[in-house]
Amino acid sequence: MTESNSTVTESNSTGTESATTRPGLLERLDAGPVLCAEGYLFELERRGYLQAGAFVPEVVLDHPEQVTALHRDFVHAGSDVVEALTYYAHREKLRAVGKDGLLEEMNRQSLALAREVAEESGTMLAGNVCNTNLYDPENPESQVRTREMFEEQVGWAAEAAVDYVIGETFRYAGEARIALDVICQFGLPAVITLAVGQQPDTREGQSLPDAFRRLADDGATVVGLNCIRGPATMLPLLAAVTAAVDVPVAALPVPYRTDADQPTFQSLREPDDALLPEGRPFPTALDPFTCNRYEIADFALKAQAAGVRYLGLCCGAAPHHVRSMAEALGRTPEASRYSDDMSKHAFFGTAPGLQSHNREYRERL
Numbered sequence: 001m002t003e004s005n006s007t008v009t010e011s012n013s014t015g016t017e018s019a020t021t022r023p024g025l026l027e028r029l030d031a032g033p034v035l036c037a038e039g040y041l042f043e044l045e046r047r048g049y050l051q052a053g054a055f056v057p058e059v060v061l062d063h064p065e066q067v068t069a070l071h072r073d074f075v076h077a078g079s080d081v082v083e084a085l086t087y088y089a090h091r092e093k094l095r096a097v098g099k100d101g102l103l104e105e106m107n108r109q110s111l112a113l114a115r116e117v118a119e120e121s122g123t124m125l126a127g128n129v130c131n132t133n134l135y136d137p138e139n140p141e142s143q144v145r146t147r148e149m150f151e152e153q154v155g156w157a158a159e160a161a162v163d164y165v166i167g168e169t170f171r172y173a174g175e176a177r178i179a180l181d182v183i184c185q186f187g188l189p190a191v192i193t194l195a196v197g198q199q200p201d202t203r204e205g206q207s208l209p210d211a212f213r214r215l216a217d218d219g220a221t222v223v224g225l226n227c228i229r230g231p232a233t234m235l236p237l238l239a240a241v242t243a244a245v246d247v248p249v250a251a252l253p254v255p256y257r258t259d260a261d262q263p264t265f266q267s268l269r270e271p272d273d274a275l276l277p278e279g280r281p282f283p284t285a286l287d288p289f290t291c292n293r294y295e296i297a298d299f300a301l302k303a304q305a306a307g308v309r310y311l312g313l314c315c316g317a318a319p320h321h322v323r324s325m326a327e328a329l330g331r332t333p334e335a336s337r338y339s340d341d342m343s344k345h346a347f348f349g350t351a352p353g354l355q356s357h358n359r360e361y362r363e364r365l
Contacts, residue, residue, distance in 0.1 A: 078326025
């Protein structure tokens with residue numbers, strides 16, 4: 001299996017040295033956990049370069065330098081992967097906002113921006129497809145159109161010589177299987193992740209172990225969960241997934257404090273919601289629920305102990321979260337140079353030479 005993945009990378013490459021010499025996904029997984037930073041849409045929205053709601057990544061055309069900067073920030077923080085920002089850059093989303101004429105340009109630009117950073121950093125380059133919001137298990141025509149949409153995006157990713165393709169945030173297992181089939185037809189390794197809502201099963205009502213067994217049997221390189229659920233409500237689902245399949249398992253939660261009563265970030269509620277649009281924190285008022293870096297590090301260790309080998313974060317992630325996850329896995333990314341050291345803090349520090357009157361005052365701060 002590793003040999004076929006390496007051959008695919010070479011046969012689809014454009015001839016650049018980096019495309020043919022980088023270890024493939026399975027080789028990286030054999031060497032240890034793979035860390036993949038996601039969450040581009042939310043982070044770019046927070047930075048003022050992307051509109052919440054439609055979440056169409058027009059930023060790759062309007063402000064490509066911001067996308068490149070975020071790619072570099074995530075690599076600096078420890079990501080092993082540069083994922084092209086083609087999430088929601090599909091025909092159905094662009095049609096909905098009246099910009100379907102930008103489809104190919106947006107995808108090719110996204111892939112080019114990601115490739116630049118992957119090549120300069122020696123990280124893996126991943127293409128991306130996602131939930132279409134069109135697929136309907138009761139509508140055969142929607143399934144045909146869904147396949148056509150995946151074929152467009154995976155085709156452009158293959159031409160860009162990606163190392164593998166991520167198919168993510170699928171609530172329907174049937175839609176995930178179509179994505180997987182298309183990725184396999186292009187001869188590329190596939191990371192396929194499902195997103196589950198308040199009930200821990202697929203939207204068709206299929207159990208997660210059964211859904212993942214079928215995806216693994218159909219040729220997925222990695223299967224797992226991403227998005228929707230925070231660390232506390234994704235973690236309990238992982239053991240059953242790792243027990244069900246013999247391929248590496250992925251876990252990429254949203255970095256929000258979901259719980260048993262509110263297991264998804266869409267279901268989170270504030271006691272006082274008078275100022276919130278429609279009385280709901282999702283998606284632009286989730287700040288009070290954000291996990292701190294230590295909670296993310298704790299999740300990384302517990303997920304790894306549950307057998308997860310492909311880790312990351314989804315919507316809401318920021319570089320400091322990624323760094324904490326990397327450090328929890330025993331790594332020292334470039335960003336670790338700036339990890340916290342409170343020993344020299346004027347009030348809370350312990351280093352010799354600090355002013356004692358400041359240290360004595362700290363309990364009054």
